[in-house]
Amino acid sequence: MTMTPGRAPLVVASNRGPVELRVDEDGRVVENRGGGGLIGVLGPALASRNGTWVAAALTEEDRRAARTRESGTVVELPEGAVRLRSLDLDRQDYDGYYRDISNGLLWFLHHQMLDPAREPVIDAGLRESWRAFRRINARFASACASEVAPSGRVLLQDYHLSLAPRQLRTARPDVGIAHFTMIPWADPATFRALPPDLATELLDGMLGADLLAFLVPRWAEAFVATCEAAGYPVDRGRATVTDRDGRRVGICCLPVGVDPDRLRQASAGAPAEAHRRELRRLVGDRRLVVRVDRMEPSKNLLRGLDGFAELIGRDPSRRERVVHYVLAYSSRQGVPAYQAYDREVRRRVQLINERFGTPDWQPVVLETRNDFERGLAALTLADVLVVNAVRDGMNLVAKEGPVVSRRDLALVLSTEVGAADELGDAAIMVHPFDVSALADGIAAGLDMPRAERSERLTRLRKAAGALPPRQWLAQAVHELDQRLARTEDPRTDQESESTGNRPHLA
Numbered sequence: 001m002t003m004t005p006g007r008a009p010l011v012v013a014s015n016r017g018p019v020e021l022r023v024d025e026d027g028r029v030v031e032n033r034g035g036g037g038l039i040g041v042l043g044p045a046l047a048s049r050n051g052t053w054v055a056a057a058l059t060e061e062d063r064r065a066a067r068t069r070e071s072g073t074v075v076e077l078p079e080g081a082v083r084l085r086s087l088d089l090d091r092q093d094y095d096g097y098y099r100d101i102s103n104g105l106l107w108f109l110h111h112q113m114l115d116p117a118r119e120p121v122i123d124a125g126l127r128e129s130w131r132a133f134r135r136i137n138a139r140f141a142s143a144c145a146s147e148v149a150p151s152g153r154v155l156l157q158d159y160h161l162s163l164a165p166r167q168l169r170t171a172r173p174d175v176g177i178a179h180f181t182m183i184p185w186a187d188p189a190t191f192r193a194l195p196p197d198l199a200t201e202l203l204d205g206m207l208g209a210d211l212l213a214f215l216v217p218r219w220a221e222a223f224v225a226t227c228e229a230a231g232y233p234v235d236r237g238r239a240t241v242t243d244r245d246g247r248r249v250g251i252c253c254l255p256v257g258v259d260p261d262r263l264r265q266a267s268a269g270a271p272a273e274a275h276r277r278e279l280r281r282l283v284g285d286r287r288l289v290v291r292v293d294r295m296e297p298s299k300n301l302l303r304g305l306d307g308f309a310e311l312i313g314r315d316p317s318r319r320e321r322v323v324h325y326v327l328a329y330s331s332r333q334g335v336p337a338y339q340a341y342d343r344e345v346r347r348r349v350q351l352i353n354e355r356f357g358t359p360d361w362q363p364v365v366l367e368t369r370n371d372f373e374r375g376l377a378a379l380t381l382a383d384v385l386v387v388n389a390v391r392d393g394m395n396l397v398a399k400e401g402p403v404v405s406r407r408d409l410a411l412v413l414s415t416e417v418g419a420a421d422e423l424g425d426a427a428i429m430v431h432p433f434d435v436s437a438l439a440d441g442i443a444a445g446l447d448m449p450r451a452e453r454s455e456r457l458t459r460l461r462k463a464a465g466a467l468p469p470r471q472w473l474a475q476a477v478h479e480l481d482q483r484l485a486r487t488e489d490p491r492t493d494q495e496s497e498s499t500g501n502r503p504h505l506a
Contacts, residue, residue, distance in 0.1 A: 007150075055085075087139055096133060102133070111184060154175055155179075155477075155480075159183055163202070176210050177210050182393050185226070199230065204244065273377075287321060289383065290401075294331040296338055300432050303388060322363075323361075326349070386412045412428045412430060414432040422463040
């Protein structure tokens with residue numbers, strides 16, 4: 001349905017929108033839920049408000065729709081309706097912005113996964129991609145400027161749009177701007193991998209916002225330390241960084257949770273139940289170790305597979321009694337490093353199955369479909385959930401699994417994911433590079449007494465649902481409003497300090 005043009009009091013912008021239009025096997029154009037954890041946060045949250053979502057048109061069907069529906073469309077999500085403004089972007093520019101800079105450079109930078117002997121290479125080609133990154137950010141900023149009502153609020157999502165806050169401030173100084181980094185932030189030493197001109201432009205772009213939000217305190221502190229190293233005045237007590245124009249930009253942490261009621265409803269629905277029946281036939285009466293991830297290097301699938309292989313290699317009694325189900329949907333296949341990683345994961349699964357498998361038992365089952373309900377079904381049946389990412393901003397799967405579990409799952413969790421800050425005391429914690437510790441952790445989860453599993457699960461569930469998406473969005477807008485109030489009346493900062501009610505990174 002085409003909507004009447006109008007400006008919204010709240011605009012959210014992200015690279016990926018809530019749905020993608022694709023052609024199915026029968027030649028029909030159908031809506032598919034967009035991939036990535038951000039959809040699960042913003043979809044239900046924005047559906048509860050009179051807002052607009054600005055996103056890139058990613059498929060040919062999306063681009064066709066964007067050209068014919070300039071005023072936007074209403075997208076019906078399970079949680080309600082969202083108005084979507086899709087941007088038909090130049091394909092060459094988009095490749096430079098998304099493949100080369102967002103994912104080829106910034107993703108590896110902030111996950112501290114650069115290979116200094118080889119990457120990055122800042123040459124003429126990459127600098128041209130940076131210019132494309134700048135142009136695409138400008139397109140997003142322009143779209144937000146045209147969509148937001150006077151004195152409205154714009155929430156810019158993630159590292160893809162790091163330059164857009166400054167560009168939007170230049171176009172619409174009347175609106176409140178928040179930028180959310182949904183991945184980790186590199187420490188200052190790692191950030192120095194960017195040449196000074198690119199590093200300066202990136203920080204300057206982000207500091208065009210009124211509020212910069214991170215998922216957990218350690219990522220916020222890394223950003224503040226990076227700004228301090230770059231020469232920006234920092235006030236940790238007030239949780240601010242002073243921009244070049246003299247504004248105090250607020251820094252806050254908003255550790256997003258999941259919506260337990262929505263997840264349980266979805267996991268009890270007919271599609272999930274059909275997947276559950278299929279998975280039960282696949283696994284039989286064996287114990288089930290599950291992981292649900294994107295197929296990409298920071299998720300650490302290779303070491304995860306090695307840990308499971310070590311477990312069954314050193315303890316023959318577990319063979320034919322446990323299955324490792326890996327749902328790792330393909331991601332960013334235009335990035336060469338991701339393509340190579342995908343091939344290596346598939347090869348590792350093949351080697352494990354060839355080494356340990358029997359005619360009646362396949363130790364590892366790998367599927368690469370992007371299927372939300374199938375992932376939920378697997379989580380409901382899991383005895384152990386493995387989340388061993390090298391680094392992760394939050395990792396919502398670590399929160400979704402405990403909420404929908406029907407088997408009192410045990411969570412094996414990397415120390416380097418944001419979710420560890422909230423779930424660590426009830427999970428089995430492992431260092432992401434320690435394969436033997438991972439094998440030990442899976443074994444501990446499988447052998448854990450039922451009473452202990454149940455007690456830990458209760459704590460995991462409580463933490464997972466502490467700030468569900470609607471409350472997260474409401475809190476985000478509240479934090480932005482509070483920051484703007486302090487900007488308009490500098491005495492507010494002084495009063496909050498004198499009363500001991502200062503903002504802080506934690």
